Amino acid sequence: MSATQQFHQTANDCLERIAADLWPEAKLALVIYTPNKPELDLVLKDSGLNVDEVVNTLRRRGGLGLDGENIYKRLLCDAVIGAMALGKQNNNPPPAGHWGQEFWDIGRAEGALQDKLVHALRLAPKELDACQRVIHYAGGFDPAYVNDAQAAIKEANSVLDKIPA
Structure with a gap:
């Protein structure tokens, strides 16, 4: 088993143990990123996870806002501007x-x-x-x-x- 596969398995096992101790409706996600290396990004998530709720949680509790630059906001704004044009x-x-x-x-x-x-x-x-x-x-x-x-x-x-x- 490669080091990456071994890491995925270990992370998944840990998340399953954490998820078992959460309240019934709670969902769990793990995001690992390396700046400027999107090929190394890793997202592990519960089944039935609503990614929109993850974004809402990051907005409410994690400092995600309209200010600041990220590619998702830029693409969304470009799509809105294009639709209007x-x-x-x-x-x-x-x-x-x-x-x-x-x-x-x-x-x-x-x-x-x-x-x-x-x-x-x-x-x-x-x-x-x-x-x-x-x-x-x-x-x-x-x-x-x-x-x-x-x-x-x-x-x-x-x-x-x-x-x-």
């Missing part, structure tokens, strides 16, 4: 019942709102220009009257130039 683009929705649907829907709502705002913003300068032409053809007006409107149109167009048509 895809929703905003109205692209690649998650499968029915997927946990990311809520985030995709948030992105989709923001994308739809942006689409409506862009449409309104594109329409306003056209309508204002049409009004100015009618007034001009009807006998003219003081151009200073529309200076603020022209500045607003220029600002709107500078924003619209950054948004694909």
Whole structure:
């Protein structure tokens, strides 16, 4: 028997003895890790162990929190950001019942709102220009009257130039 197998057997025997002395609903897990050597990680756990409860216990009693960096949180955040971005683009929705649907829907709502705002913003300068032409053809007006409107149109167009048509 290799040293690793012997260790696993010894650890398992110890955990069984400890588990026998715990209260009836208690579950037991042992995690051994070596920094920067994930190939050496070892997880031994009771049958029926709920790993979400292990994480909750580490959060409550072991100092696990949202602050600090770990790959699980980073991947989860990346998935949420991706779902929101895809929703905003109205692209690649998650499968029915997927946990990311809520985030995709948030992105989709923001994308739809942006689409409506862009449409309104594109329409306003056209309508204002049409009004100015009618007034001009009807006998003219003081151009200073529309200076603020022209500045607003220029600002709107500078924003619209950054948004694909």
